[in-house]
Amino acid sequence: MSVLTPNSSTLLVLGGTGEGRRLAGVLVGRPALRVVSSLAGRVKAPSLPAGEVRIGGFGGTAGLAQWLRDNRVDAVVDATHPFAARITAHAVRACAATATPLLVLSRPGWTAGPGDLWHWVRSLDEAAGLLPELGRRVFLTTGRQDLAAFADLDLWFLVRSVDPPQPPVPRHSEVLLARGPFSVDGERDLLERHRIDVLVTKDSGGIMTAAKLIAARDARIPVVVQRRPPLPSGPGVEQVETVEDAVAWVRQLLQV
Structure with a gap:
């Protein structure tokens, strides 16, 4: 005290x-x-x-x-x-x-390395516009309050957040409630099990949620990253x- x-x-x-x-x-x-x-x-x-x-x-x-x-x-x-x-x-x-x-x-923010397939965007609206060119099954890790930009896309989304997301949410989606830190092996299994072919995230930095980036690199999955x-x-x-x-x-x- x-x-x-x-x-x-x-x-x-x-x-x-x-x-x-x-x-x-x-x-x-x-x-x-x-x-x-x-x-x-x-x-x-x-x-x-x-x-x-x-x-x-x-x-x-x-x-x-x-x-x-x-x-x-x-x-x-x-x-x-x-x-x-x-x-x-x-x-x-x-x-x-x-x-x-x-x-x-x-x-510090994250930095792309050899083998990373990153696409930097300024906003989630820009990310949503880019997604149809990159994949059909999306792992969305942008937080529960920022899903409106993706609500009308005709894609499938795995939405991960700590608490239930706020509407509107993507029409075709599954919500996964989870709190980091996450392991690389766990993220690899998640990507494979849900047949994810593109990841969307924010440049949050840190190690708590960085494992998904390694898993995406290993699986050759493109990653859309919103700049800070x-x-x-x-x-x-x-x-x-x-x-x-x-x-x-x-x-x-x-x-x-």
């Missing part, structure tokens, strides 16, 4: 990722440091980080800025998903409005790619 004093610092971690949980696990318990992890609440049974947790939105930029003031937050680490562009934009503006230092912890949204910039915003660098930033800034 942290020992808080009148000179204690408060850190807000915008989490929901493995990196956010690891960061909280390292920092919780340091003397004179209060660590609050905030989760969006979009997953019914999220994996909770160590320490204090709040679940739910802030009410946009203004709501987040007010929360920072009310809780006397000294620094914010945005460790949200690389595609959570809205909360990152809110964090940039709220931290600028309150002069709160902000660090964006964004894990650009990270917003703002005064006082810094960026790192590893939890270790984020810990070092917090320790140096807050002297904990």
Whole structure:
């Protein structure tokens, strides 16, 4: 348990990722440091980080800025998903409005290697337009909220997500509820069992869900990859790619 004093610092971690949980696990318990992890609440049974947790939105930029003031937050680490562009934009503006230092912890994206048959796209609408040229049986791993672009395609989809997907969903589809990490052998079996001939994913990065890319490479299956949204910039915003660098930033800034 942290020992808080009148000179204690408060850190807000915008989490929901493995990196956010690891960061909280390292920092919780340091003397004179209060660590609050905030989760969006979009997953019914999220994996909770160590320490204090709040679940739910802030009410946009203004709501987040007010929360920072009310809780006397000294620094914010945005460790949200690389595609959570809205909360990152809110964090940039709220931290600028309150002069709160902000660090964006964004894990490296994936890089195609020898044997990969990747097709990069800017949006899921672009991915949907490309699919009929690549295959008929699609493994769709873009999350439960982003299926509308594929709803009217005359293709078959295996849709994998943690929670049941939000409609509209593809007309010809099977839903597989599962949470990573996934193994390469398991992904190979999945592709073969469902006769998958094209994979659609987002450039989430990390090792939790990278096994599908190896399995697709081995099976010579094309992969459609949505590029990440650009990270917003703002005064006082810094960026790192590893939890270790984020810990070092917090320790140096807050002297904990």
